[in-house]
Amino acid sequence: MSTATATKTTTFASALNTAMSDAMEADDSVVVFGEDVGTLGGVFRITDGLTKRFGENRCFDTPLAESGIAGTAVGMAINGMRPVIEMQFDAFAYPALEQIFSHIAKMANRTRGRVRLPIVIRIPYGGGVGGVEHHCDSSEAYYAHTAGLKVFTPATVADAYLMLREAIDTEDPVVFFEPKKLYWSKAGEDLTALRQQYESSMDSAEGDSPRVGAAGNATVVRAGTDVSIISYGPSVPTVLKAAEAAAEDGISAEVLDLRSVVPFDEEALVRTVQKTGRAVVVAEAQGFVSVASEIVARIQERCFHSLASPVLRVTGFDIPYPAPKLEEHHLPDVDRILDALDELQWED
Amino acid sequence: MDDPITNPEPGHQKAEQASRILEASSSFGISPEQYMLPAQQQIRMLDPEGTLIPEEEQGTGPGHEYPIPEDDVLLKAYAALVAGRRINDQNYALVRQGRMAVYPSSHGQEACQVGAALCLGEGDWMFPTYRDSVAVISRGVDPLDVMVSFRGDWHCGYDPKAYRVGAMSTPLTTQLLHAVGVAHAAKLRGEDTVVLAMCGDGATSEGDFHEALNFAAVFEVPVVFFVQNNGYAISVPLSHQSAAPSLAHKAIGYGMAGEQVDGNDMVAVLATLRRAVHLARENSMPLLLEAITYRMQAHTNADDETRYRDREEVEQWKRKDPLLRMQKFLAAKGLLDEAAEAEISEAAEKVAASLRQAMSTEPDEDPLEIFDHIYTEPTAQLSAQRGQLADELARAHGNAQAGAEEATR
Numbered sequence: 001m002s003t004a005t006a007t008k009t010t011t012f013a014s015a016l017n018t019a020m021s022d023a024m025e026a027d028d029s030v031v032v033f034g035e036d037v038g039t040l041g042g043v044f045r046i047t048d049g050l051t052k053r054f055g056e057n058r059c060f061d062t063p064l065a066e067s068g069i070a071g072t073a074v075g076m077a078i079n080g081m082r083p084v085i086e087m088q089f090d091a092f093a094y095p096a097l098e099q100i101f102s103h104i105a106k107m108a109n110r111t112r113g114r115v116r117l118p119i120v121i122r123i124p125y126g127g128g129v130g131g132v133e134h135h136c137d138s139s140e141a142y143y144a145h146t147a148g149l150k151v152f153t154p155a156t157v158a159d160a161y162l163m164l165r166e167a168i169d170t171e172d173p174v175v176f177f178e179p180k181k182l183y184w185s186k187a188g189e190d191l192t193a194l195r196q197q198y199e200s201s202m203d204s205a206e207g208d209s210p211r212v213g214a215a216g217n218a219t220v221v222r223a224g225t226d227v228s229i230i231s232y233g234p235s236v237p238t239v240l241k242a243a244e245a246a247a248e249d250g251i252s253a254e255v256l257d258l259r260s261v262v263p264f265d266e267e268a269l270v271r272t273v274q275k276t277g278r279a280v281v282v283a284e285a286q287g288f289v290s291v292a293s294e295i296v297a298r299i300q301e302r303c304f305h306s307l308a309s310p311v312l313r314v315t316g317f318d319i320p321y322p323a324p325k326l327e328e329h330h331l332p333d334v335d336r337i338l339d340a341l342d343e344l345q346w347e348d
Numbered sequence: 349m350d351d352p353i354t355n356p357e358p359g360h361q362k363a364e365q366a367s368r369i370l371e372a373s374s375s376f377g378i379s380p381e382q383y384m385l386p387a388q389q390q391i392r393m394l395d396p397e398g399t400l401i402p403e404e405e406q407g408t409g410p411g412h413e414y415p416i417p418e419d420d421v422l423l424k425a426y427a428a429l430v431a432g433r434r435i436n437d438q439n440y441a442l443v444r445q446g447r448m449a450v451y452p453s454s455h456g457q458e459a460c461q462v463g464a465a466l467c468l469g470e471g472d473w474m475f476p477t478y479r480d481s482v483a484v485i486s487r488g489v490d491p492l493d494v495m496v497s498f499r500g501d502w503h504c505g506y507d508p509k510a511y512r513v514g515a516m517s518t519p520l521t522t523q524l525l526h527a528v529g530v531a532h533a534a535k536l537r538g539e540d541t542v543v544l545a546m547c548g549d550g551a552t553s554e555g556d557f558h559e560a561l562n563f564a565a566v567f568e569v570p571v572v573f574f575v576q577n578n579g580y581a582i583s584v585p586l587s588h589q590s591a592a593p594s595l596a597h598k599a600i601g602y603g604m605a606g607e608q609v610d611g612n613d614m615v616a617v618l619a620t621l622r623r624a625v626h627l628a629r630e631n632s633m634p635l636l637l638e639a640i641t642y643r644m645q646a647h648t649n650a651d652d653e654t655r656y657r658d659r660e661e662v663e664q665w666k667r668k669d670p671l672l673r674m675q676k677f678l679a680a681k682g683l684l685d686e687a688a689e690a691e692i693s694e695a696a697e698k699v700a701a702s703l704r705q706a707m708s709t710e711p712d713e714d715p716l717e718i719f720d721h722i723y724t725e726p727t728a729q730l731s732a733q734r735g736q737l738a739d740e741l742a743r744a745h746g747n748a749q750a751g752a753e754e755a756t757r
């Protein structure tokens with residue numbers, strides 16, 4: 001995805017920021033609002049400079065009320081806008097759940113497709129940053145469980161840009177999970193090149209929805225032959241490290257980044273598992289009744305005869321997110337992933 | 349003491365709304381508090397006998413002035429009242445006969461329902477609740493399309509954008525925020541759209557009620573919050589919801605004006621709503637109007653009203669019936685002769701007949717449609733599930749046919 005010549009270094013955060021300003025530039029109806037997103041640029045500075053550049057009508061601070069933010073977004077979307085709203089932290093989106101579940105998710109279905117709500121709900125999520133209680137939840141399963149919402153979660157700088165642009169241009173509501181642990185990660189990506197890539201993919205798109213091949217298209221981010229490790233969002237870099245370590249032990253792991261939980265790319269999942277015959281699913285969220293559980297269920301339904309061993313999960317424990325000094329014991333890390341790989345009945 | 353509105357502490361800037369309130373109140377020669385607080389009594393223009401109350405007893409005053417609507421508007425309102433009453437009673441009967449699944453009746457509240465529709469211009473929006481069928485129909489939506497949800501065919505049967513009427517909302521007060529959003533989008537584009545946001549008395553306890561009023565005042569958007577206070581939230585009386593002197597008093601806490609009106613007085617309801625809509629549009633600011641009314645029938649057919657209110661109370665409200673009051677008033681005014689009356693009831697009868705007719709034909713909904721509108725394009729999983737149901741239906745159809753053939757053999 002990078003250009004051959006002198007590639008610049010770009011952070012995940014600036015990719016998101018540029019995606020929003022490019023979208024606002026491209027379409028007057030894109031408006032950004034939330035708590036502290038204006039003058040301050042958001043507590044993570046993801047909306048930095050948007051108010052200055054586009055004015056207070058396009059990027060503004062709201063009163064401190066998440067249901068109010070989500071509910072107002074519904075009305076604005078009904079009346080022709082494309083709201084991009086920011087929830088300050090994962091756990092602070094909970095006051096907005098009634099609006100998200102009962103209206104944002106259901107309006108299109110309720111009205112037989114007459115009222116679609118092109119809203120993007122940006123949520124910084126997950127742990128690994130030493131955050132205190134209420135600042136580290138992995139809440140994706142709640143949203144993925146709710147029909148009518150799309151759930152995106154980029155793991156790379158390029159995807160941060162491309163998928164946020166795609167989310168903003170999508171006619172369906174998108175819950176956009178930003179792994180806060182990756183905000184300051186860097187990659188040799190040139191934003192100009194990414195912009196061109198996105199815009200040319202838009203030009204070739206048909207109908208209302210862009211087809212840039214991110215959402216609903218899981219990617220193999222590392223090819224391998226012995227085992228498939230399936231992951232998404234903040235866990236992907238950890239999984240890649242584990243795959244590297246496994247290679248030293250002679251295990252060739254293929255790593256699949258889902259990119260979006262909804263739409264869910266079942267075919268890519270089936271392809272990799274049928275190829276390797278073994279699978280481990282890795283995610284930060286608690287494992288009980290989780291996205292990871294769903295992935296395992298699909299593997300069981302579709303790949304049963306290709307499997308050489310049970311499918312395992314490496315997830316957070318089934319506990320409320322622990323205090324900062326204890327989070328390292330909770331989060332899936334390289335060792336825990338390697339332990340899981342060891343258990344895949346290699347001797348048989 | 350420094351006036352906090354005109355002279356805030358450093359770093360404690362007031363919203364623009366505060367200066368608008370100041371401006372508005374001083375133009376009426378009253379204080380901001382006098383402007384924001386409701387008048388001493390409910391605004392009322394007709395007594396229970398339908399006689400026009402002398403102006404000095406209507407509750408109006410400086411900053412709280414409500415001109416009586418023109419004759420043609422009053423007549424139109426009466427026709428809508430008669431139709432609304434007929435629709436309420438027809439649907440009530442249809443539910444009892446098992447031809448409609450549920451119907452939250454607004455019998456007794458029709459003046460509020462009609463006022464809500466007639467105060468708006470074509471470009472304005474309305475955000476109604478489950479109880480506001482008559483308001484939605486009075487705005488022009490086909491009654492049969494409104495009943496789609498109560499018959500159980502689909503959730504919302506009309507196109508909200510075509511009529512500028514939100515889908516009737518069930519999760520209490522969530523729709524008030526949608527109203528604020530619609531108004532805010534319009535304001536950003538420089539359009540002077542007014543939005544009427546409706547809810548009941550019990551609903552004012554919900555968090556979204558607070559958030560919506562607060563957002564509207566801070567965003568300075570023309571939303572008229574219209575609360576139909578019918579005294580109960582299902583079984584729970586208002587005394588269990590709020591300790592405020594009145595629901596209209598809540599307005600001042602948000603920096604907006606509040607008013608109370610006799611919700612069974614069609615003239616007063618129209619007058620106050622029309623003025624509120626006018627002020628909202630002129631000054632781009634929200635207002636709160638509380639209408640005191642009464643639900644004459646049970647909450648829905650599933651409710652047993654004898655458990656929480658006695659017959660006597662209901663009988664007392666019968667004497668304040670909005671329809672009779674308006675009829676007497678118009679007749680005395682010479683606006684309503686027998687011919688006009690006959691024409692109006694004939695039109696209402698027609699609507700009732702179409703409802704009866706529609707509810708006795710089986711809808712031919714397509715079960716597969718349950719998969720069709722969730723996303724712009726169905727996910728792979730939904731397509732698979734749609735295929736599964738299609739297959740099940742085909743098999744059931746095949747079995748039914750085989751069964752029929754068997755029977756004829």
Ligand SMILES: Cc1ncc(C[n+]2csc(CCOP(=O)(O)OP(=O)(O)O)c2C)c(N)n1
Binds near residue numbers: 550
């Ligand atoms: C969030 C929410 N909680 C509970 C309910 C169930 N419910 C439906 S109507 C109602 C009473 C509402 O009373 P009020 O606001 O006074 O309106 P009314 O029905 O009297 O018109 C309740 C509790 C609901 N619809 N939504």
Ligand SMILES: [Mg+2]
Binds near residue numbers: 549580582
């Ligand atoms: Mg009530």
